[in-house]
Amino acid sequence: MGLRNLIHCVLALTLGFVGLAMLYLELGAQFVGFTQILVYVGAVAILSVFAIMMTRSAGPNAEPALSASWISGLVVAGATFAVLAWAIISSNITTAASDQPEVSVKAIGNALMHNYAVPLEIMGLLLTAALIGAVIVAMPQEKAQ
Amino acid sequence: MLGEGLLKGLAETARNFFGSYAGKDRLTTLQFPEERAPRIEASRNFPFLVYDGTDPEAGLRCVSCFICEKECPPQCIFIEKSTDKKPDAVGKQQFYPARFNIDVSVCMSCQICVEVCPFDAIKMDVAFEEASTGRFSDLLWPKQRLAKSNDYYHEIHPTEAATVDADLAAVRAKAAAPKPAPAAPPAAAPASGVAAEK
Amino acid sequence: MSAQTVDQVFVLTKAWLMGHVPAAFQPIASAVLSVVPVLLVFPLLFAITTVLERKGLGRMQNRYGPNRVGPYGFLQPMADGIKSLTKEDIIPRSADAVVHFLAPLLLVLASFLAYAVLPIGRNMVITDLNSGVLFFFAIGSMIELAVFMAGWSSRSKYSLLGAMRAVAQMISYEIPLVLSAIVVIMAAGTLSTVAIVNMQAVYTHWLPHWFVFTPWGFCGFILFMIAATAESNRSPFDLPEGESEIIAGYYIEYSGFKFALFFLGEYLGMFATSGLAITLFLGGWSSPFSFLTWIPSYIWFFGKLLAFIAAFIWVRGTFPRLRMDQLMGLAWKFMLPMTLLNVFDVGIWHLMPHGILRWIVCTAFLILPAYLLSRTLNRKQKLQVRTYRYAD
Numbered sequence: 180m181g182l183r184n185l186i187h188c189v190l191a192l193t194l195g196f197v198g199l200a201m202l203y204l205e206l207g208a209q210f211v212g213f214t215q216i217l218v219y220v221g222a223v224a225i226l227s228v229f230a231i232m233m234t235r236s237a238g239p240n241a242e243p244a245l246s247a248s249w250i251s252g253l254v255v256a257g258a259t260f261a262v263l264a265w266a267i268i269s270s271n272i273t274t275a276a277s278d279q280p281e282v283s284v285k286a287i288g289n290a291l292m293h294n295y296a297v298p299l300e301i302m303g304l305l306l307t308a309a310l311i312g313a314v315i316v317a318m319p320q321e322k323a324q
Numbered sequence: 325m326l327g328e329g330l331l332k333g334l335a336e337t338a339r340n341f342f343g344s345y346a347g348k349d350r351l352t353t354l355q356f357p358e359e360r361a362p363r364i365e366a367s368r369n370f371p372f373l374v375y376d377g378t379d380p381e382a383g384l385r386c387v388s389c390f391i392c393e394k395e396c397p398p399q400c401i402f403i404e405k406s407t408d409k410k411p412d413a414v415g416k417q418q419f420y421p422a423r424f425n426i427d428v429s430v431c432m433s434c435q436i437c438v439e440v441c442p443f444d445a446i447k448m449d450v451a452f453e454e455a456s457t458g459r460f461s462d463l464l465w466p467k468q469r470l471a472k473s474n475d476y477y478h479e480i481h482p483t484e485a486a487t488v489d490a491d492l493a494a495v496r497a498k499a500a501a502p503k504p505a506p507a508a509p510p511a512a513a514p515a516s517g518v519a520a521e522k
Numbered sequence: 523m524s525a526q527t528v529d530q531v532f533v534l535t536k537a538w539l540m541g542h543v544p545a546a547f548q549p550i551a552s553a554v555l556s557v558v559p560v561l562l563v564f565p566l567l568f569a570i571t572t573v574l575e576r577k578g579l580g581r582m583q584n585r586y587g588p589n590r591v592g593p594y595g596f597l598q599p600m601a602d603g604i605k606s607l608t609k610e611d612i613i614p615r616s617a618d619a620v621v622h623f624l625a626p627l628l629l630v631l632a633s634f635l636a637y638a639v640l641p642i643g644r645n646m647v648i649t650d651l652n653s654g655v656l657f658f659f660a661i662g663s664m665i666e667l668a669v670f671m672a673g674w675s676s677r678s679k680y681s682l683l684g685a686m687r688a689v690a691q692m693i694s695y696e697i698p699l700v701l702s703a704i705v706v707i708m709a710a711g712t713l714s715t716v717a718i719v720n721m722q723a724v725y726t727h728w729l730p731h732w733f734v735f736t737p738w739g740f741c742g743f744i745l746f747m748i749a750a751t752a753e754s755n756r757s758p759f760d761l762p763e764g765e766s767e768i769i770a771g772y773y774i775e776y777s778g779f780k781f782a783l784f785f786l787g788e789y790l791g792m793f794a795t796s797g798l799a800i801t802l803f804l805g806g807w808s809s810p811f812s813f814l815t816w817i818p819s820y821i822w823f824f825g826k827l828l829a830f831i832a833a834f835i836w837v838r839g840t841f842p843r844l845r846m847d848q849l850m851g852l853a854w855k856f857m858l859p860m861t862l863l864n865v866f867d868v869g870i871w872h873l874m875p876h877g878i879l880r881w882i883v884c885t886a887f888l889i890l891p892a893y894l895l896s897r898t899l900n901r902k903q904k905l906q907v908r909t910y911r912y913a914d
Contacts, residue, residue, distance in 0.1 A: 184618070186618075186621070186674060187618075187620075187621070190621065190671070193667065209651065209652055209653045209656075209657075210653050210656065210713075213653055213656040213657050213660040214656065214660070216660035216661070216663070216664070217656070217659055217660040217663050220660075220663060220664055220667060221660065221662075221663020221664065221666065221667070221696075222663070222693075224667060225666055225667060225670060225689060225693065228670055228674070229686075229689075232674065232682075283652070284652070284653060284713055285711070319909070326892065326893055326896050330841070333840045333841060334836065334837075334840050336840070337582045337836060337839050337840045338836065340581070340582050340583070340584060341578070341581045341582045341836075344581045344584065345581070350584050351581075351584060351585060351586060352584060352585070353585045353586050355586075355589075
């Protein structure tokens with residue numbers, strides 16, 4: 180990212196999340212698109228700004244925004260893009276999106292409860308662990324005398 | 325019961341709301357420029373100079389003794405004594421102020437000038453709608469603006485004015501009465517008695 | 523003019539106007555014709571609400587409200603609008619100009635977007651999304667980001683503190699908000715607002731099937747309204763913007779029209795969440811009695827919305843402000859367990875056979891824990907020696 184200010188960077192990231200949500204909506208996945216906004220913009224972006232605000236340095240960075248080796252970074256990014264683009268273009272994707280049945284929320288819910296019940300429970304455990312960890316990190320420590 | 329306090333509070337405000345339409349006594353607001361609260365007699369705003377009779381120059385009670393100028397805490401009074409004399413409120417020939425300015429933007433309405441004036445010449449006015457647009461020009465009040473008649477003083481502070489008038493009348497009566505004949509000196513006998521003791 | 527025509531007058535007008543638009547412009551014209559009335563009506567409602575609130579609060583406090591501008595003071599919003607438009611727009615020198623400018627814009631944008639899924643009358647919704655309720659909550663979460671942007675970009679300690687508190691409050695109340703709406707989604711089986719309202723617009727004898735008339739619906743409604751009051755930073759949860767506590771909180775450095783935009787955004791958010799509560803729990807545009815269905819549907823919607831506004835004003839005039847820790851305690855210790863129990867409750871309701879027994883069971887399932895949880899909140903806090911973690 181080429182912006183000086185960290186908070187500007189986070190806001191640009193949020194814009195990226197919204198763009199991703201727009202892509203989802205364009206493809207017809209309403210549930211995923213709106214959940215993307217709800218979770219990423221509503222929770223993750225706010226978490227990032229809180230984290231940056233709590234731990235930021237005194238002022239705007241004194242170093243230049245682009246590091247010295249930005250040319251090699253650009254070359255690597257371009258190469259990755261080229262490989263992915265070649266892989267997508269030369270693969271055998273049929274454009275049969277029109278006769279896909281619209282995935283309703285009910286179908287997603289059914290799938291989560293029947294086929295993907297175990298991953299759902301594991302994610303629940305993971306989130307609980309994260310929550311407990313956050314509480315432990317934020318709890319005031321007992322002062323050792 | 326859970327939530328009882330909440331419901332009682334809501335009932336109270338609802339009572340106030342509907343009661344304000346039903347009876348006017350719930351709304352105690354006075355619509356200001358049209359309705360005014362009755363003024364109490366002892367209210368005060370800025371000082372004014374009292375004059376007796378109808379002529380502000382001739383009846384002015386102030387004798388420019390400078391006491392109020394010295395006692396004023398923010399020093400907002402400026403007096404210039406005249407060079408000639410005129411009869412004052414009790415008839416004696418006294419100086420009078422050629423210039424008497426009060427800087428109203430500085431005056432803090434403490435009433436000290438009124439308390440120290442020995443001639444009942446400066447009293448507190450009650451007019452408060454004195455806003456003006458000239459910050460420096462309109463807030464320095466000269467003698468012509470400060471001088472108001474004794475009848476006006478009676479209007480704004482009736483009991484005070486009545487007391488002051490009674491006092492002044494007594495002083496005038498005492499000044500006008502013929503002087504009593506000097507008594508025979510009874511001081512000789514006690515004086516010699518005191519000298520004998522020493 | 524039959525009752526049906528009066529009810530559908532806006533839909534018919536739009537259809538007639540669309541007939542005059544060339545085919546190439548049909549989509550854009552349809553969008554504009556649907557959106558412009560919302561953009562006109564709700565800010566007008568905001569203007570009326572500001573004056574109603576001031577007069578209402580005044581009457582509750584034994585005084586008149588504004589009564590000089592216009593008849594009984596009802597042109598006061600015009601005076602307020604002219605004042606906020608002509609005030610100097612001050613941006614603090616150390617403030618982040620771009621973010622400072624964008625924050626009120628984002629707030630108002632998010633608040634307006636939320637109206638896209640509210641059915642204001644029969645066949646009168648801007649867009650009938652399949653996941654309408656989810657869209658509403660997604661847009662609501664953008665409002666927190668705007669609040670944070672406003673507070674941070676002003677580079678002032680008060681505004682930053684206000685923004686942190688406001689965001690913390692909004693995040694903690696978002697969970698009870700969504701969970702109490704989930705009970706309706708579970709009962710209705712759909713996320714589409716239009717379908718939910720249509721499901722509530724049927725009558726047995728002369729009573730409607732509104733969800734608020736069920737135990738879980740009533741509990742969900744009350745919890746939703748408390749969470750909605752907290753989400754829009756409205757008394758008694760307006761600590762982040764209370765004037766006597768933190769001056770103006772996160773919009774302290776804003777002046778003139780941007781300040782007015784924050785107000786507009788907050789009130790629009792209030793109307794939007796009230797509109798969603800009406801849609802989910804109170805049957806949207808349907809009338810409460812089957813013999814009153816001749817009154818047009820949009821009249822019912824706005825009538826219910828005005829009742830909600832009156833309730834908000836009443837609550838504002840009655841209760842003292844909650845302190846931050848009391849606020850958070852209420853969200854996490856009372857409302858979250860209650861909403862989770864409510865979700866169980868609607869499951870029990872769904873699975874039990876119809877009859878008086880399920881009413882009794884579901885009601886007891888909710889009242890008992892509410893009583894027990896409120897006792898935990900009422901317990902006296904043990905006062906401790908205050909320690910400052912980051913100050914040593």
